[in-house]
Amino acid sequence: NAGVTQTPKFQVLKTGQSMTLQCAQDMNHEYMSWYRQDPGMGLRLIHYSVGAGITDQGEVPNGYNVSRSTTEDFPLRLLSAAPSQTSVYFCASSSDRNTGELFFGEGSRLTVL
Amino acid sequence: AQSVTQPDIHITVSEGASLELRCNYSYGATPYLFWYVQSPGQGLQLLLKYFSGDTLVQGIKGFEAEFKRSQSSFNLRKPSVHWSDAAEYFCAVGTGNQFYFGTGTSLTVIP
Numbered sequence: 493n494a495g496v497t498q499t500p501k502f503q504v505l506k507t508g509q510s511m512t513l514q515c516a517q518d519m520n521h522e523y524m525s526w527y528r529q530d531p532g533m534g535l536r537l538i539h540y541s542v543g544a545g546i547t548d549q550g551e552v553p554n555g556y557n558v559s560r561s562t563t564e565d566f567p568l569r570l571l572s573a574a575p576s577q578t579s580v581y582f583c584a585s586s587s588d589r590n591t592g593e594l595f596f597g598e599g600s601r602l603t604v605l
Numbered sequence: 606a607q608s609v610t611q612p613d614i615h616i617t618v619s620e621g622a623s624l625e626l627r628c629n630y631s632y633g634a635t636p637y638l639f640w641y642v643q644s645p646g647q648g649l650q651l652l653l654k655y656f657s658g659d660t661l662v663q664g665i666k667g668f669e670a671e672f673k674r675s676q677s678s679f680n681l682r683k684p685s686v687h688w689s690d691a692a693e694y695f696c697a698v699g700t701g702n703q704f705y706f707g708t709g710t711s712l713t714v715i716p
Contacts, residue, residue: 496648525704527706532614532708533708534609534611534695534706534707534708534709535649535695535706536706537703537704537705540702540703542702548702550703551705582648582649584648584649589701589702590637590699590701590702591637591654591656591699593639593651593654594639594641594649594651594697594704596648596649596650597648598646598647598648599646599647599648
């Protein structure tokens with residue numbers, strides 16, 4: 493039972509570099525989302541998707557892009573990394589965007605120098 | 606605007622003592638409320654959820670929470686804490702498409 497799989501688990505970038513955080517789920521969930529977790533800030537929603545081909549912005553979308561070409565995958569792209577994007581990133585999916593339990597990946601720790 | 610407040614950043618309790626973690630929310634419509642737990646280096650796991658009906662909901666690991674609409678609160682409780690309960694706890698509200706999380710309460714359990 494894989495659930496939600498995130499890669500990589502750790503990444504160090506230099507300012508200005510780009511990268512993609514991968515997220516895949518095998519539960520056939522329509523709803524997928526990306527959060528960032530920072531000390532004292534809790535989890536903040538970056539982007540979310542309610543199905544293939546549909547994405548929308550959350551609380552803190554600037555500097556991030558997403559796409560949803562399949563039900564299973566929801567990659568998060570950093571176009572030009574900044575030190576302010578140093579954080580732990582979590583991908584989560586749910587069978588119901590209103591009432592469903594969010595299933596989280598184990599997180600990706602990103603450091604931008 | 607919707608928001609979730611967890612006023613206690615850190616709580617320390619003795620093993621076997623009771624626990625209450627506070628959560629207040631701000632949301633105009635009927636809220637969908639959740640408590641999640643995060644162990645170090647891990648993702649979040651659902652403890653319990655409230656949608657409607659009985660205001661006292663039971664969750665996993667012996668946790669329960671009570672929804673009080675008049676106080677806009679959804680406090681988490683456990684009668685007797687175990688050392689393995691040491692973790693970070695997050696309250697969340699679901700608003701349809703978006704879930705908003707509190708800043709978390711870190712629980713330390715002392716022997």
